[in-house]
Amino acid sequence: MKAAVTYKAWAAFVAVTAVCQTGLADFPADFFRFPVNAAVLLLWAVGLYVACTERRDWAVTRLLLAPHSTYALLAAFLAACLVQGFCSQRLTATWWFVGITAALLSHLLCATVRRARAGRPRRVRFLLVHAGVLLAVGGGFWGAPDTQTVRMALVPGQTERRAVSPEGRVAHMSRGLQLLRFRTETYPDGSPKRYEADIRTDDGAELTLAVNRPYALTWKDRLYLMATTPRYCVVEWVSQPWMYVQAAGILLLAAGCVLLFVQGTGRKRKEETQDDDMG
Secondary structure (H helix, E strand, C coil): CCCHHHHHHHHHHHHHHHHHHHHHHCHHHHHHHCCCCHHHHHHHHHHHHHHHHHHHCHHHHHHHHHHHHHHHHHHHHHHHHHHHHHHHCCCCCHHHHHHHHHHHHHHHHHHHHHHHHCCCCHHHHHHHHHHHHHHHHHHHHHHHHCCCEEEECEEEEEEEEEEEEECCCCEEEEEEEEEEEEEEEECCCCCCCEEEEEEEEEECCCCEECCEEECCCCCCCEEEEEEECCEEEEEEEEEECCCHHHHHHHHHHHHHHHHHHHHHHHHHHHHHHHHHCCC
């Protein structure tokens, strides 16, 4: 597929997602909570695998496998991340951000499947890098509907189960938390230097929270101490069931980078081989 056609196709795709955002509300991410997201992920992966192996003549397949799709989608994704970074509003739930991320993941999966079947030299490091990016970015993308971040205001002597999300919605947590005591160290000018809090859960377990020292409440739940006041402290409860998928992706990406460093780019060896053939 020609470069001009590829860029025009992706520009039209981004334009369609922008129109959807203008005419509709934000992307309904809550609908895709587990197990819906797992089912859609399975259908997406199987569908793209079949398209890349059996239906490479389709226009969509040729677009996803086009080399210039890498440049177009990376540029669109980086631009979307920059917009999110400079904007105070949460834009990751917009149609255009979801659409660009889904398109980039689809392109990465198609490229990975094609290289896995090609049997080319240095295939292992290519698969490690691309599979790592797929898991790291895909874990955050597909696991976003299951991620929950809420905050609780804990008062000494009272067990609290209610929490508030960043959108202002009230949630009832699976465990109650009770603040036992908290300590604050300050600098000479009175600004906070360090603060920590002793907390007891409703099942009798006691824990200590400090700044930049979270506590693993369960395999997917983490508690963070955010702030203290003379009357109460604020605790953030973060639930991330897909964080291990992202961690696995980061490890695979690191392994691929190490292998790339050890093996090199291969250009020098290729040039030497060409020189030998010419001689």
